[in-house]
Amino acid sequence: MKNVAASNTPANQLHTADEDTIDLSQYWRIVLRRKWSIALVTLLFFVLGLFIAIKSTPIYQASAKIQADPVQPNATASDQYIMNSMVFLFYETQYEIIQSRKIAETVVDKLNLVERYRQEQAQLKLLGEETSLISELKNSIKGLLASDDEAQTEQVPMTDEQLRIMLAYGIQAMLSVEGGMQSQIINIAYQSDDPEEAAEVVNAIADAYIEFGLESRLGTLKDTAKWLGNQLDELKATLQASEDKLAAVRNSSGLMDSEQQARIANTQLSNLNTELVRAQTLLSQAQEMYSQVQKLDRSKGDYLSLGPVLQNQTIRDLVREESNQKRAVEELAERYGEKHPKLIAARSDYSGAVANINREVDKIVENIAKEYRLAQVQLENVKELTAKTKNELQSYQGSSFEITRLEREVENNRRVYESFLGRLMEADVSGDYDASNVRIIDRATVPVFPIKPRVSLIVAAALMAGLFFGVVLAFLREALGNVFRTPDQIEEQLQIPSLGITPLVKNTKTSVAPEKQYLADQRSTFAEAINTIRTGLLFSDIDNPPQTVLITSTVGSEGKTTLAINLAVAFSQLDKTLLIELDLRKPAIAKDLGFKNKKGLSDILGGAELNSDVLNQLEGAANLDVITCGTIPPNPMELLSSKRFAKLLDSLKTQYSHIVIDSPPTLPVSDAAVLSKLADCTVVAVKAEGTKINMAKETIARLRKVNANITGIVLTQASPQKMSYYGAHYYQEGYYGVDPKQA
Template sequence: MKEQLQARFFDEVAIDFGHYWAVIKRNLFYVVVFALVMSGVAVWAAKQLTPMYLSTVSILVESKAASPVSVEEIYGFDASKKEYMKTQFEILRSRKIAEKTVRRMELHNNPIFMPESSTPSLMSQVRGWVSEVTGGAETPSARLSEEEINNAKVKATAAKLLSSVAIVLVKDTQIMELSVSSPSAELSSQIANTMADVYVENYFQEKVEMTTKATNFLTESISGLRTKLDKAEQKLSSFYEENQVVNIDGVTGLAGDRLSQLNSQLMTAQHELEANRAIYERTRQQVDRETMYSLPAILNHPAIQRTRDEELKAVRKVSELEKTYGPKHPVMVAAQAELIAIRGALESQVDELLSSIGTQYQSALERVSKLQTEVQVAEENYRRLTGLETTRSALQREVSVNQQLYDSFFSRLQETSEIMDFESSNARILDVAEVPAFPSKPNKPLIVIATFIASFGLGVVVALGLDMSNSTVRTPEDVERKLGQRMLGILPLIKGNKLALRTYFDGSNHQFSESIRTLRSSLSLLNIERQNKCIIVTSTLPQEGKSTVATNLAFALGQIEETLIIDADLRRPSIAKLFGLPKYQPGLSNLIMATHSLDECVVKDEESGLHVISAGTVPDHAQELLDSEAFANCIKALKSKYKYVVLDSAPSQSVADSLVASKVCDSVIYVVKAHDTSENLVSNGISRFLRIGSRVDGVVLNQVNVKKYSKYDSYAGYYDEYEYGKS
């Protein structure tokens, strides 16, 4: 059982393309009919559509148009940027271009482009625009002027024109293709060419307007700049007159040099003053003459040094003469007199030098004071000149800036004025729109073919969807694919009244008879190596044909061996009624309860030779009887007497009688009514038998529409379609 469940799981996971193909073939007729019907509808609808003609004009957009001066720079528009082509694309499909085209061609009054049938929608748009303009809902008293109505028509027509226009930027080029679709071939080409002309002219008009605005702007700016320049020049001139300076840069330079020289002289004089002050203050101190002689200023004086040298010579001479002459010797007297004279001269020189030191100190002091005064005056003069230079520089800069601005704007004004007489455009028409010979849409053959393909595909999807949503068991393929069980046989659907008991022997229903024989052969071949004496026949629900299968299988087995059929459905027995037995006829329940003997319970059908045991007296405890040892002994005894024992049991979904009875049987045949019972119920019913260990030989599919499925599926071996089994 585990292997069977696993096999069913993997079969469900795998995609069975063969099954889907069989479903498509089975429903192919209906799918084709549906597709043909929808194609016919598409043919009718295509004939109702208005043919539309498409005309295309090519426009070459130049990123740099011929121009003597780039006026766009005034407004910050750069045609060299890569966004330029996108900008032109948006301009071409703008409402402004569309409205200009509508007004030029009067498309709002053209009956072809704006037919009378579109009047209600146009008026509704007019009312909407009026409501927007008035800021509220339209009132009954509202009255529209002719101009307002005309403008509303133009706007509505422009909106329709934009919906009929397709613009394409040709990749890696500066070419735009403008395509217009309309009901008229001539009108399509006229609209395309006119719209292209409007776009080209619009650039020139915009450029002229831009130039005019630029000229006005430059003129106003130049007037203001001229006034500012005159004022700046007047200020500079007044500055020169008031300060009486011509070359203020040179004067300031000289003043700076003079101040630098005076500062240098002042520093030198201050150093000399400091030196003289030190000598002067030392000479004023109370010191002896010898100490005075040792002062550097006196000691290092050239005259003092010469006199001192003479004094040293005189002293040396006196010292040498003392060794030879006496004090009073004329030579000695003369030498002494010379020494005295030299020392006297030295003192005189020292006194004069001391007197000159005081004079030099006073002179140095006066010089420093004078230089300080001159430096102060020079600094004040330099600061004044520097201030004047700063003021003059500011005034000069103001004049220069205003002059540059004035010159620049004046030059641009002259250049802009020249553009007024220079006509140029950034675009030109490369290929004009030709009158199309054939409509571009609707493509009627394509519509019909597409409708057929789509309808066919939809039909296939619906067929597959219905097949997937149908959970019943319909074909032998479903038995193997959905239930994972062996297909023992199929019984064809026989229309008309209820199937007669002896239909198996009726030569007019040879297909049914052959199906029963096929079931018998399948069962015999399946159990060729084992004895299969006791066979129980059951189903999931009532009215699936289990009693029919059990009875006719018993007829078929009875043709080759002695066979007994038992009505094991003790709750709703049917065998006795089928064979015309009386209700009081003892049967299985009486045999189990030992109220009657076997001979009393067995009835032989004289026409077929089949032995029959009915249900007998209907008990209150049917399941207990079937689960009893007496029932098992009874079946055992019957198996020893008959070659085949066929039990017609109760449906497995309703009660568990068939499960209990299957324990003493050799095999189970499960009957399923085609297109009726859910696969889940059938699977659950079969699984219950497998779980208790009963042997399920396979499934018999009952009431199959053989004629319907024989065109698409192979049923070889299940029935004789060509009457070769007919006797």
């Protein structure tokens, strides 16, 4: 439960959050830390790139610009449409044609490269060297084309055809073609170490490409004309046979042209249909008028209301006259009596006018009835004639079916024949037209400056590659580094607190030895680092601070003795302190501190008394006594495991407030494991960038097996400047409150 609670503390949560955050400054510090290795790799790449650029053979490039129109100069409208819709395929095809072996072989023939090659070889045999581009192409391409058996056997002279193919492959290898996507321009480029040769080859390729296009088109036209001529003879015979057969059928049936006959019949039928519609219209009008007459007869109505009667001019005159007579009768009736002769005469005139109107109306009514009967007769006649014409047309169509089929066959044969005849004439005319759809815009000129090697580009690329690989190598070394570099790394890998560091002391003629750094200047950064370690030990158990402190390491030369001496001097500033050298196999304290006394711990355990002959005093540390190894014993392990040593250590605890023990390394011997059980706490010295992580883990595992109280780890010989690359908090220029110049 305590572990769970501890994992949920704010400090642990903050640590987890820091791990999840990408610290870019950490990567920058790695680069700064490995800056010299990065600079070295970059310099090596720079020198390599410069060497390649200087030693590379200059390569010249000549280029020509041509215009390729997808539409042929004499193409038809349909051909133009097809070519425009396939313009992208056209240019891709032209690229392949220009780079084909056919074009390359044509260039070899045009420039007589086979003969030039043989002459060059003859000259080289006299000179005893091969330096030309053609020779290099010969060696490289010949090696690619040759089989294993040919490579093993003695080379035989190559034939002209083999040389021709070999040189064509060489031209293909150095040729590049591009363009034609947004315009009709195609750029042809060729590279060679001979600038004149490059220009010659490019111009020859452009000419060969134009000639190839003309030959291909004219060859196609000739083949087309030949095929059309053969087909035309057969089509002419077929047309003649179909025409003869049609004439025979017409003569035997006595019929004229079926199309003309059908046209006449259709015209007659159309006219009859028009008359039929007109007769139906007239009948409808007459029937309507006749119906009005019959209706008036049944109702005894007045015929004067009929349209034809009202529109008749005679009826209008008679009605006008009848109206005048009627008005005259009315006037005379007012003036005279019924027997008056004038009134009688007027009445007689009026009756005559009415009779005249009735006679004219009866004539009009009779005409209406006659027109109705006539319209009926005319409609029947038109219907009979239309039916008769339809029957005749159907009868004709049945009898002229064979003629129509033969006429259609003749017409089809004539169209095919005329089409083939027109194509043949076009092919004959096109065959005489030698214009090309390809034109040379710019011919190649002899290049003045080489395009390869581009020294600046190669050097820049080498610098970039060197910088890249240098950084990659730096990160790789950092990731694969199996040593300790910072106190944080110690705590992360070993899960043990870090008590601090001992700064690296540069070994110069004027510098103080690392073992005497604390005595030389107690306000230096080194002394402050030792004080930090001392404070960490005292506060490791605030209620019961450790009295005996065991200093050990993984292997030798990790700075444990230096740590033990300086830590003992630091404890002596607080109270009476004893420094015991228990590294009985390779003692170094007496030599480092300049003690003349040869007696020490081994002599005490051998029976010598603990007096001034054994206790050494260090100048500048009044409260510090030092017991060195003394005579190197043959059996160190037995001495340290003896009860006498345990009693001696207990006796010393009563005399000193602090005891610092310099023990042997843990991995080579087991002395430290035995001594750790007698000490209150154990401190493991780990050399910065020296101690392997797996070795340190093994040291901790061995000490824990004997239940040693491992209080913490000290990173020795650490360079604060180097550690600053892993975090600015590791670097301190001087002791707080001290002028760096004085410090």
